[in-house]
Amino acid sequence: MTEPPHPTPRRRTLAVIGAAVILVAVFVFGIAVGGHPDASGLEHLPAPLRSALVGGSVGSLPDQAIDVLTDQYQGPVDRGRLERIGAAAIARSLGDRYTSYFTPEEYRALTAASQGEYAGVGIRVFAQPTALVIREVFAGSPAARGGLRTWDRIVGVGDVPVARRGAARSIEAIVGRSGTPVSLDVQSHEAPTRTVTMRRSRVVVPMVEGRIMRAPGGRKVAVVVLERFERGATQRLGSEIRRLLSTGATAVVLDLRGNPGGLLNEAVGVSGLFLPPGTVVVSTNGRASPKEVFRTDGDPIPADIPVVALVDRSSASASEIVAGALKDHRRAVIVGDRTFGKAKVQVTVPTSDGGAIRVTIARYLTPRGTDIGHRGVQPNVRAGDVIATRADEALAVALARLAKRRG
Secondary structure, eight states: OOOOOOOOOOOOOOOOHHHHHHHHHHHHHHHOSSOOOOOEEEEETTTTHHHHHHTOOOOOOOHHHHHHHHHHSSSSSOHHHHHHHHHHHHTTTTOOOOOOOEEEEHHHHHHHHHEEEEOOOOOOEEEEEOEEEEEEEEEHHHHHTTTOOTTOOEEEEETEOOOOOOOOHHHHOOOOOTHHHHEEEETTTOOOOEEEEEOOOOEEOOOOEEEEEEEETTEEEEEEEEBBBBHHHHHHHHHHHHHHTTTOOEEEEEOOOOOOOOOHHHHHHHTTTTTTTTTTEEEEEOSSSSSSEEOSSSSSTTTOOEEEEEEETTTOHHHHHHHHHHHHHTEEEESSSSSOOOOOOEEEOOOTTSOEEEEEEEEOOTOOOOOOOOOOOOOOOOOOOOOOSOOHHHHHHHHHHHHOOOO
């Protein structure tokens, strides 16, 4: 996908003033909505403000509002802060939770995370309704120093229960600026809840990890975990799968659990590791973007190698594109829980202040025309992990499924 162009720096602001301010102007100064303002009764106002109210200010409405407040408000005004608040309000007004404004700090953190670097505590988790179950603790991380272990359950972040805040927002709350503290309420097996406070630090997360496992009956299976669909995901995943196949693996488990998605072109590329060239992966259609059909164009692994894709309710966006394509073309058995249900495509456009606007530009459909919004990709075989155990039950189901398949 072509990266969106960087805008030319300009004075144009991205701000909006709340309805209360507009209503004050309407009722106090008698401005006629839909017509031209009446200058009568404004003689007592300062000339710049009077000029602005009768049409002397130039630029968009947000520009005018910011100019008036910056020039005339009785107290100090941080113009940049008003612009950022306004930009966020403009994006939020569309009612689409995926369209939003990122401050410069948030955009830097987003960019770092997209490259596999972020400031957090160094864990991977399974998202559950009432807890984040730790599936990996990175060596040398704040979490490791704080005594967190695999299969510990995080039930609260910063004194807010996961059950109340939600799993996705709780994960976001763990991430923050390097050096800042974060407190986690942690439950270990058959032990009372304890609070662990640690300082966030930069963490580098591998995009792809693979290992050989044995299915029941002894079959060697390449189990590959794809964390996110960022630049290079297709190449790294393909290299790891082929490396494991060269050691004698005869089947593949593609683990997309907890994968929040990423770049559309990488989703198409990953699908192309399993599907023949020219195969439809996904189609998109939006108001300002014409319908487009994306097809594979790569060198897939042999078609006789059976594949299982593992998904859960945190598998979203690009993960769902891949899972939907593999399911519709019957190239893989989908094992796990229904996916998140995000059938929207976004682009992120940098703004002149160093921040960015992420905007939804289209919806997508699976190869068979299925809109997975709200319902997600439904698995062929339902399986989930039991929080009370240390086993990976869903992976065990995937391996058992491969033991029964020929190829």
